[in-house]
Amino acid sequence: MDFDLTEDQRLLKESVDRLIAEQYGFAQRKKYAAEAPGWSTTMWDLFAEMGLLGLPFEETLGGFGGGPVETMIVMETFGRGLVLEPYFATVILGGGLLRRGGSDSLKGALIPKVTAGKLKLAFAHVERQSRYNLNDVTTTARKDGSAYVLDGAKSVVLHGDCADKIFVTARIAGGRRDQDGIGLFLVDANAPGLSRRGYPTQDGLRAAELTLTGVRVNGDHIVSEHALPLIEHVIDEAIAALCAEAVGTMQVMHDTTLEYLKTRKQFGRAIGSFQVLQHRSVDMLVALEQARSMAVFAAIMASEDDPIERKRGIAAAKVQIGRSGKHCGQEAIQLHGGIGMTQEYSVGHSFKRMTMIEQLYGSADDHLAVLAKMGGLFTRPKAA
Amino acid sequence: MDLSFTDEELAFRAEARRFFTTEIPASIRAKVAEGEGLTKDDMVTSQRILNDRGWATVNWPVACGGQDWSPVQVYLYQDELQLAHVPQPIGFNVSMVGPVIAQFGNQAQKDYFLPKTASAEIFWCQGFSEPGSGSDLASLRTRAERKGDTYVVNGQKIWTTLAQYGDWIFCLVRTDPTAKAQEGISFLLIDMKTPGITVRPIITIDGGREVNEVFFDNVVVPAENLVGQENKGWDYAKFLLGNERTGIARVGMSKAKVIRIKELAALEFAGERPLIEDPRFREKLAAVEIELKALEMTQLRVVADERKMAKGRQNPASSILKLKGSVIQQQLTELLMEVVGPYVMPYQRDFDGNNEPTVGPDYATEAAPMYFNYRKVSIYGGSNEIQHNIIAKAILGL
Numbered sequence: 001m002d003f004d005l006t007e008d009q010r011l012l013k014e015s016v017d018r019l020i021a022e023q024y025g026f027a028q029r030k031k032y033a034a035e036a037p038g039w040s041t042t043m044w045d046l047f048a049e050m051g052l053l054g055l056p057f058e059e060t061l062g063g064f065g066g067g068p069v070e071t072m073i074v075m076e077t078f079g080r081g082l083v084l085e086p087y088f089a090t091v092i093l094g095g096g097l098l099r100r101g102g103s104d105s106l107k108g109a110l111i112p113k114v115t116a117g118k119l120k121l122a123f124a125h126v127e128r129q130s131r132y133n134l135n136d137v138t139t140t141a142r143k144d145g146s147a148y149v150l151d152g153a154k155s156v157v158l159h160g161d162c163a164d165k166i167f168v169t170a171r172i173a174g175g176r177r178d179q180d181g182i183g184l185f186l187v188d189a190n191a192p193g194l195s196r197r198g199y200p201t202q203d204g205l206r207a208a209e210l211t212l213t214g215v216r217v218n219g220d221h222i223v224s225e226h227a228l229p230l231i232e233h234v235i236d237e238a239i240a241a242l243c244a245e246a247v248g249t250m251q252v253m254h255d256t257t258l259e260y261l262k263t264r265k266q267f268g269r270a271i272g273s274f275q276v277l278q279h280r281s282v283d284m285l286v287a288l289e290q291a292r293s294m295a296v297f298a299a300i301m302a303s304e305d306d307p308i309e310r311k312r313g314i315a316a317a318k319v320q321i322g323r324s325g326k327h328c329g330q331e332a333i334q335l336h337g338g339i340g341m342t343q344e345y346s347v348g349h350s351f352k353r354m355t356m357i358e359q360l361y362g363s364a365d366d367h368l369a370v371l372a373k374m375g376g377l378f379t380r381p382k383a384a
Numbered sequence: 385m386d387l388s389f390t391d392e393e394l395a396f397r398a399e400a401r402r403f404f405t406t407e408i409p410a411s412i413r414a415k416v417a418e419g420e421g422l423t424k425d426d427m428v429t430s431q432r433i434l435n436d437r438g439w440a441t442v443n444w445p446v447a448c449g450g451q452d453w454s455p456v457q458v459y460l461y462q463d464e465l466q467l468a469h470v471p472q473p474i475g476f477n478v479s480m481v482g483p484v485i486a487q488f489g490n491q492a493q494k495d496y497f498l499p500k501t502a503s504a505e506i507f508w509c510q511g512f513s514e515p516g517s518g519s520d521l522a523s524l525r526t527r528a529e530r531k532g533d534t535y536v537v538n539g540q541k542i543w544t545t546l547a548q549y550g551d552w553i554f555c556l557v558r559t560d561p562t563a564k565a566q567e568g569i570s571f572l573l574i575d576m577k578t579p580g581i582t583v584r585p586i587i588t589i590d591g592g593r594e595v596n597e598v599f600f601d602n603v604v605v606p607a608e609n610l611v612g613q614e615n616k617g618w619d620y621a622k623f624l625l626g627n628e629r630t631g632i633a634r635v636g637m638s639k640a641k642v643i644r645i646k647e648l649a650a651l652e653f654a655g656e657r658p659l660i661e662d663p664r665f666r667e668k669l670a671a672v673e674i675e676l677k678a679l680e681m682t683q684l685r686v687v688a689d690e691r692k693m694a695k696g697r698q699n700p701a702s703s704i705l706k707l708k709g710s711v712i713q714q715q716l717t718e719l720l721m722e723v724v725g726p727y728v729m730p731y732q733r734d735f736d737g738n739n740e741p742t743v744g745p746d747y748a749t750e751a752a753p754m755y756f757n758y759r760k761v762s763i764y765g766g767s768n769e770i771q772h773n774i775i776a777k778a779i780l781g782l
Contacts, residue, residue, distance in 0.1 A: 001389050001456055003688045009385065069385045258780055278776035279769070285780065286704045293681035293701075294674075300387050316674045372663065372670035377677050378642045381401065381467055 003296070005073070012070060015050060016077040024081035026346040032084055037162050038206045039084035047085065048117030056095055061111040068237065068299040072244040076295070079248025082353050084205055086120050086159035092241045093158070094121020096234035097167045097223065101184060106220040110165070122163035124154035124210050125231070132362040133177065134169075134231055139212060141170035141183045148172075148222055150185060150193075150215040160208030161198025164189050168212065172225055184227035185217040192216075203353040232307060236314045239361055240298035243321045246357045247295045250288045250325055253332035253350045257284065260336055277335060284331050291324035312374055315367040321357070322364030329354045387684075389456070397460045404468035407433055416469040417644060419750040421592065424507065424549040430471045431504040440473045441482060441502045448486040448498050455687040466636025476508040476545075477501045480624050481554045484571065488612035488620050497573070509550035511541040511574070511598060512621070519770050521556070522565040522618060526600060528557035528572055530607065530614075535559075535572060537580075537603040543764075547583045547596035550576045560615050571617035573609040580604070588760075590753035591733045625766065632765070633709030635680045641716045642673055648723050648747055659723060668722075672715045679708050703775045707768055710761040717755040724748035 005013060023043070032040035047053050055070055057063025064070070071092065078087065091114070098110060098121070113119035130136035139152025150170045160166060166187050174181030187194055193215040198208045224230055258281060261272030271277055294317040301313025329351040333340040340347050358364065371377070389397070405413075412426045434440035442461060444450030453461070465472070473479075482501045485493055500506040517524040526539025537557060547553070553574050560568030574581070580603040585593045612620055646669070649660035659665050682701050689699040721728050727744030728751050742749060762768040776782040 001387055001393065001684065001688065003385055003387070003685055005385055258782075261782060272782040275773070275776075278780070278782045279772040281780055281782060282707075282772045282775045285775065286707060289682055289701045289704050290675065290678040290708065293678045293685060296387070296685070297677065297681050316670075316677055319671070319674050320678050368667050368670055368674075369663065371674070372666040376642070376646070376666070376670045377673045378639050378646075380643050380647075 005069075009069060009073060012066075013073045013077070016052070016074050019046070019050065020077050020081035020083075024083065026349075029082060029084065029349075033204055038200060038204075039086065039162075043083075044085050044117050047087065048115065051115075052087070053091055053117055054111075054115030055091060057099060057111045057115060061107060062115045063111060068240055068302040071237075071241050072295065072299040075241045075244035076248040076251075079245035079250075079353075080252050082204070082249065082349055086122070086162055086206075088238070088241065088245075089123065089159035089163065090114060090119075090121045092238050093123040093234065094163070094165075094167060096237050097121075097123060097184065097230065100234060101223045101227070101230045103220045103223075106186070106223070109220075119165065120159070120163045122157050122160040122166045122208075123234075124157040124160060124166050124168045126155045126157070127153065128155060129176075132366060134235060135179050135182060135228055136177050137169050137171045137182050138176055139168070139170040141172045141185065141217075143172075144216070147216050147218045148183065148185060150187070150212045150217060152212050154210040154212070156201075157196075157208045157210055158201075159206050160196060160210060161206050166194075166210070167223065168210070169227065169231065170212075179228050180226065182227050182231075183225050184223040184231065186221040186223055187212070187215055187217060188221075201356065203356045204349065205353075205356075229307065233310070235361055236310050237302045239314050239318050240295075240302035242357050242360060243291075243295040243298045243317050246321045246325050246354060247288070247292050249350050249354045249357070250291055250328040253328050253347055253354070254284050254288050256347050256350075257281065257332045257335050260339075280331055280335060284328050287324035287327045291321050291328075294320035308374065312371060312377060315371040315374075316377055318362065318367040319364045319371065322367070325354045325358050326364075389460075393456055393460060396457055397464060400461055400464040401468065403437070403439075404465055404470045407437075408468070408470045412471060413469040416471055417640070418747060419754045421594075422471055424546075427471055427474055427549075428504045428507070431473055431477075434470075434473060435503050440504075441478050443479065444482055444498075444502075445486050448482075448494065449502050455690045459684065459687045463636040463639075466634065467640050469640060474504055474507065476510050476554075477504060477506070480510060481508050481573075484554070484611060484620050484624050487623065488571075492608070493573075493611065506551045507546070507549045509544050509547045509553045509576075509598075511544060511553045511555035513543045514540060515542050519767060521621075522569070524556055524558060524569065526555065526557050527561065528559050528570060528605070530559070533607050535605045535607060535610070537572070537574065537600040537605055539600050541598040541600075542595075543586075544583075544596045544598045545594055547576075547598050548585065548593070550583075552576060553598065554611075556617050556621055559617075563615065566618040568615055569617040569621070570614050571611040571620045572605060573611060574600075574603065574605050578603050578605065588757060590756035591731065592753065592757060594757075633679055633683055633705040634713055635676065635683055635709065638676050638709070638712050638716055639680075641713075641720070642669070642676065645669060645716065645719050645723060648720070651745075652723055652725060665719075665722065669719055672712060672719065675708065675715075676712050679705070679712065682708075703771070703779055706765065707771050707775075710768060713761050714755075714758050717751075717758045721751045721755050724751045728752045 051064050052074060054063040055066040059065040110119060127138055141148040141150050168185050168187050170183050172181050172183040193213045195211045196208045198206055201207050261277055261281060262270055264271050298314055298317035301310050304310040332347050333351055336347055339345050408430055412430055415422055431440050441449050442451040442453060446452045485497050514524050528535040528537045553576055555572050555574055556569050557572050558568050559570040580601040582599040584597045586595045587593055646660055650658050652659045654662040686699050686702040727748035730743040732749045
């Protein structure tokens with residue numbers, strides 16, 4: 001057992017750290033957000049150049065061959081910079097579905113483009129009634145010859161406004177919440193019958209509402225007719241990635257707050273000299289370190305093939321991240337006082353991203369209920 | 385980054401599990417599992433078995449009978465020991481005074497005390513806190529006056545755990561009353577049979593007799609029982625308190641408690657269904673399990689780091705082990721009380737040899753006493769508030 005990074009991982013970390021430190025300061029981020037798509041195409045090209053867009057893909061297709069640890073490294077650093085680009089939607093969600101579910105022909109055609117920054121992906125699964133339930137699907141897929149025809153609507157599709165192709169879940173058979181009968185389809189952004197409306201999200205990123213009216217999907221774009229296990233695995237990996245991002249975001253909130261406590265003076269002294277604030281600052285550190293530990297645990301569990309064990313680990317991590325994140329975020333604002341409330345200041349932006357991560361794919365309470373129902377984490381060790 | 389154990393580490397774990405579950409008497413381990421108090425004999429018996437294998441004092445320098453184990457091995461040893469409900473090696477002997485003597489004692493002290501300390505032939509107790517010196521330990525006033533080849537000790541210690549079993553006591557005493565608080569303190573070893581020592585029990589809220597007051601009235605101690613230099617005792621005390629960094633989280637013990645709670649909650653009913661299937665209960669338990677898993681991972685990070693860290697430097701994560709570990713231990717005692725329901729109520733200690741059958745299930749009798757008793761965990765060894773102060777200063781630089 002060791003927590004050391006390999007030489008390659010260390011180099012990856014150094015280069016991503018440098019990128020964020022030099023090119024993703026608070027003022028720079030503000031500039032990127034003001035660009036037309038709501039993020040920076042220059043940064044996107046830079047990600048491609050650095051190999052980040054090919055991170056999880058096999059090397060034979062031009063990828064980097066990275067696993068959950070590499071994803072953790074990148075996402076934690078992106079969490080520090082509050083990266084706006086559609087990395088999570090394209091590489092983690094779309095890339096995950098493509099990598100695990102795509103046919104060889106589809107992968108061969110698309111992965112080089114994703115890696116080169118020429119193709120952006122998204123994943124449309126939320127519906128008005130579904131909340132975070134991945135098998136609650138009412139969008140329909142009707143067989144028509146060798147094609148499927150999709151009808152329905154999808155909500156809050158992360159970076160769905162800029163995606164070139166969108167993975168869409170639709171029901172082939174069964175009732176609204178049946179585990180079986182869920183298909184996964186890859187829809188071109190300009191497909192006839194697809195309309196979309198983009199909008200900003202609370203954290204400064206982007207999402208879209210989709211309407212599908214008789215959208216035809218053919219050939220290898222019919223990704224799976226029995227998609228739930230695939231989707232669940234990819235979402236588990238995505239949650240692990242979000243846990244790492246959240247740790248980066250929490251780290252910044254902790255560091256920024258600590259710095260503020262040391263420099264802000266009231267009553268003639270640094271407010272960090274007051275014991276009540278010292279103890280609250282320590283509690284932020286505890287929350288951060290516990291979250292960091294569970295982000296590592298999530299990275300280990302993300303590659304677990306047994307879906308039950310994987311779900312246990314991921315659910316546990318999501319609970320910890322949610323609770324720690326809420327604690328760090330609320331304390332960061334409170335300990336800053338008035339300045340923490342302003343758009344002008346960075347900490348509120350971290351708080352907002354953290355808050356959205358808490359909600360994504362289910363809150364801490366949702367995941368706690370899942371884990372508890374599965375019997376928790378610890379079982380009696382086998383006899384010697 | 386590779387988070388799986390090597391084949392050698394797995395083999396070590398298996399051997400530790402075998403040893404603990406087959407060599408330590410089941411009767412003793414059952415008491416630990418149920419939270420019953422151990423007799424001195426239980427503690428000594430268990431420690432002797434460990435010591436015969438060299439597994440009582442693994443943290444000591446190798447030359448003094450310790451093991452040259454990797455941090456991962458130490459972790460696995462602790463984890464398996466606690467999971468198997470083996471009594472911890474006597475902390476005063478193994479974690480506290482042993483390492484101090486090994487590090488700062490002279491050769492004669494090492495030769496005499498270390499073997500007896502390892503085998504528990506000497507049962508040590510700790511004389512640090514005083515009525516006026518709790519969190520502010522350096523204000524202690526028990527006086528040791530040099531008279532020829534002896535010290536004459538006068539004063540009072542308090543919260544002395546298991547002093548009723550103690551053969552010897554290691555004390556912080558004031559040898560220079562004119563020096564600054566921390567600078568006039570010495571580390572003195574005192575035979576509990578010396579005339580002038582009185583031990584008086586303090587009954588704690590759970591009804592247990594664990595802690596005591598110890599009075600010193602003109603107790604004459606040979607000067608050769610001074611450890612290290614006179615007036616340097618505070619340094620040795622800091623060494624002692626900083627020694628037990630990872631064990632203090634008691635992760636293995638809490639894991640064993642979680643498993644036990646699940647088993648008992650499967651026996652108890654909440655309405656039609658076993659309590660363990662009650663969503664409200666199982667979610668509370670799962671919430672603690674998650675914190676515990678996170679703490680276990682934190683501990684592993686600290687352990688892995690210890691190999692690389694320069695001596696004396698600390699991973700910031702290590703500082704949270706006691707804070708978080710203590711709260712988790714306390715939360716689990718609350719859940720156990722909830723498990724036993726109405727049978728939390730009967731008080732069944734100290735019935736003076738009465739042979740009445742237990743009221744309710746056996747596992748219920750210690751639930752409330754353990755909850756009451758475990759409030760100590762966030763107080764002893766530097767209260768959690770003191771831990772906050774230490775982290776704020778040492779880690780955060782506030």
